[in-house]
């Protein structure tokens with residue numbers, strides 16, 4: 181059967197066993213009176229389409245709104261499900277075995293990495309995050325920017341995240357990978373502080389997106405109740421990993437914040453990074469004819485999120501497969517890796 185998260189009370193303490201020095205936390209959603217999940221309803225067609233832009237092109241009013249929205253999110257009390265803390269905790273709970281599957285305590289617990297849940301889970305995650313930010317500044321057109329690291333102009337930590345006085349700043353990042361150091365999509369911690377090269381990065385994106393046909397190569401292997409294995413990520417997820425490991429602070433025990441599942445949602449850059457991952461999924465589908473899975477265990481898999489009105493909402497994977505129904509899109513920017521065959 182498909183992995184369904186039906187009950188937020190099926191959330192338990194995260195398994196941080198392999199994280200030396202990680203402060204034990206409970207990352208389950210807060211107890212609100214409305215604990216019963218409602219089924220997701222699509223936004224209506226009179227809602228404006230949110231246009232997500234590359235972070236390195238974000239200026240003026242767009243930038244001020246983004247900073248203001250994050251600032252307001254940071255000010256919410258930590259037990260508000262829309263708060264900065266609770267938003268970060270979502271990643272912790274879904275990545276460290278906090279949720280049991282279909283109400284059963286038998287393994288496997290829900291994991292949203294190393295399998296086909298990676299793409300839909302993160303799409304939903306930033307969907308709600310974006311709407312919460314927009315509602316905090318009362319702007320229904322607010323759109324989450326994307327870290328456009330597949331373009332030479334975007335191949336460094338976007339400057340808007342590095343201003344220490346800004347709400348977008350996070351202290352726990354690699355001091356040696358600050359702009360203008362070039363991001364390295366082939367990075368591996370074992371390499372030390374090598375910097376990337378534009379052509380190597382473009383080829384990597386080409387190989388991970390343009391050159392991939394089969395859905396399970398792109399999204400990762402299945403994750404099902406009972407038989408769920410958790411050992412085969414797809415090329416989309418693999419491509420995205422250096423965005424975490426290269427950015428996190430190597431002087432922290434687990435590369436916090438970006439370098440660890442439990443802490444990565446504490447860096448505003450995380451959501452901007454995932455906005456680009458999501459964008460590459462849309463490009464794969466629209467431009468390279470990438471297909472969805474037809475397996476119901478994929479399509480009916482479900483997650484729980486709090487929305488911008490603090491309602492607990494149950495969403496399914498199939499409901500997120502068409503971004504236009506979710507009322508967002510990505511700014512049309514050049515794709516310099518389209519023919520970057522190595």
Ligand code: C2O
Nearest residue numbers: 271275293420424
């Ligand atoms: Cu849940 Cu970028 O990872």
